Amino acid sequence: MDFFQYRQNQLFAEECQVEALAQKYGTPFYLYSRATIERHWHAFNNAVEGHPHLICYAVKANSNLAVLNVMAKLGSGFDIVSGGELARVIAAGGDPSKVVFSGVGKTRDEMKQALEAGIYCFNLESGAELERLNEVALSMGKVAPVSIRVNPDVDAGTHPYISTGLSENKFGITMEQALEVFQRAQQLDGVAIKGVDCHIGSQLTEIPPFLDALDRLLTLIDELEGLGIRIHHLDVGGGLGVNYGDENPPHPDQYARALLDKLGDRKLTLIFEPGRAIMANAGILVTQVEFLKQNGDKHFAVVDAAMNDLLRPSLYSAWQNIIPLRPRKGEPTHYDVVGPICETGDFIGKDRALCIEAGDKLAVRSAGAYGFAMASNYNSRPKVAEVMVDGEKDHLVRARETIEQLWQGEQVLP
Ligand code: LLP
Numbered sequence: 001m002d003f004f005q006y007r008q009n010q011l012f013a014e015e016c017q018v019e020a021l022a023q024k025y026g027t028p029f030y031l032y033s034r035a036t037i038e039r040h041w042h043a044f045n046n047a048v049e050g051h052p053h054l055i056c057y058a059v060k061a062n063s064n065l066a067v068l069n070v071m072a073k074l075g076s077g078f079d080i081v082s083g084g085e086l087a088r089v090i091a092a093g094g095d096p097s098k099v100v101f102s103g104v105g106k107t108r109d110e111m112k113q114a115l116e117a118g119i120y121c122f123n124l125e126s127g128a129e130l131e132r133l134n135e136v137a138l139s140m141g142k143v144a145p146v147s148i149r150v151n152p153d154v155d156a157g158t159h160p161y162i163s164t165g166l167s168e169n170k171f172g173i174t175m176e177q178a179l180e181v182f183q184r185a186q187q188l189d190g191v192a193i194k195g196v197d198c199h200i201g202s203q204l205t206e207i208p209p210f211l212d213a214l215d216r217l218l219t220l221i222d223e224l225e226g227l228g229i230r231i232h233h234l235d236v237g238g239g240l241g242v243n244y245g246d247e248n249p250p251h252p253d254q255y256a257r258a259l260l261d262k263l264g265d266r267k268l269t270l271i272f273e274p275g276r277a278i279m280a281n282a283g284i285l286v287t288q289v290e291f292l293k294q295n296g297d298k299h300f301a302v303v304d305a306a307m308n309d310l311l312r313p314s315l316y317s318a319w320q321n322i323i324p325l326r327p328r329k330g331e332p333t334h335y336d337v338v339g340p341i342c343e344t345g346d347f348i349g350k351d352r353a354l355c356i357e358a359g360d361k362l363a364v365r366s367a368g369a370y371g372f373a374m375a376s377n378y379n380s381r382p383k384v385a386e387v388m389v390d391g392e393k394d395h396l397v398r399a400r401e402t403i404e405q406l407w408q409g410e411q412v413l414p
Helices: 018-025 034-047 065-074 083-091 108-117 127-139 175-187 208-226 252-263 276-282 312-316
Strands: 004-007 010-013 029-033 053-058 077-080 099-101 121-124 144-151 191-197 233-235 269-272 283-295 298-303 322-324 333-338 347-354 361-364 385-390 393-398
Touching: 010 018, 018 029, 018 283, 018 361, 018 385, 018 393, 029 034, 029 276, 034 053, 034 065, 034 252, 034 276, 034 385, 065 083, 065 385, 065 393, 077 083, 083 099, 083 108, 099 108, 108 127, 121 127, 121 191, 121 233, 127 144, 127 175, 127 191, 144 175, 144 208, 175 191, 175 208, 191 208, 191 269, 208 252, 252 269, 276 283, 298 347, 312 347, 322 347, 347 361
Parallel strands: 029 385, 053 077, 053 269, 077 099, 099 121, 121 144, 144 191, 191 233, 233 269, 298 333
Antiparallel strands: 004 010, 029 283, 283 298, 283 361, 322 361, 333 347, 385 393
8 A cells, every 4th residue: 555645636745745746846856755664664674573584676777866764764685786785775774784685696895895784694596606706705804694596597587687586587697506616615715604695586476486485495495404504584585466457466475474474483584675666666667748749649748757767668668656736627538658868769658548638637547666776867867856755854865866967077178
């Protein structure tokens, strides 16, 4: 559940009228709800209450400092994939000792930065990465806590671009290689084995693929114990889906209960890396209709947001609901809602039944995850503002970029 609701025929974000915010900040802008972020985070945390665990929010979903700070105040951990994300977590008041570092290509500098910060664990994705981390840690006189990401080769049944747990994907190491890599890790003085890790994909709306993966990981953990390699934690990654339209993903309670049932009385600490499940429905993108136009039979609503602001529809053919801030009465028309960018792929939604006029404002729902985080300056469009509501209060949490910022750092030849 989220806190974007119609009241008195207009859209509210918590106690704020979204239209008033559009007047104040101009469009387009992202709008986040603090209460929704907190609610979703607690849903995860409460789901595993009573079992040792750590919720490591996946920073890539939305890395705005205010978003990270809200979660840091709840005591959240963080899942990062770059030195930049680590720096953001620290700048936002996050605790580095609750950070796990994922990703297939960590550089030496990033490893050093994370060792200096004292992170909780490196999620390693290859034997070569293990060797590199060992070298870096030894050169600093440190021992790096590690888990190895295994690729359980299960089909998460999600979009091919966001499915990561099949052996054809670049992520993790195969189950077959895993024993060898763990045994190698045990011989190295610069690393200490802490866990086993996996992440099979994103926007999963069913529990069985998670359980298939867990079965395989538990078999591996038993084999490792047999070899005298003790595993302290199991990181199950992120990937729990959300409701964009008519999906019906499991609640974190159902998901966690299914995992805990399988764990039985094992004492493994569970780590979760949710991104979308916390942030997607905690944010909207507010945009204004600039023009309505008709080409033949086709109706278009040209809005002021575009694929550079919200890439998911163009990149994954993702469907996100588009609703008016103030619904009008009347017969709806079917519009393709498109941006001003010079690409046919620049659309926010296709064939949407809307009753709108030029100047009306729309909200693109479920835009809090992988929205601003994937924005670019394509077509020299400044990145939009980000605002967070907290009850009756609204806060600008990232100023709209200025035109001058577009060429910041650029130089013409002498
Ligand atoms: N952990 C790891 C190692 C990941 O690679 C990801 C996401 C997550 C956690 C968080 O997954 P989530 O709970 O958000 O599903 N841009 C795409 C999604 C890409 C996800 C990449 N990895 C989209 O807009 O749908």
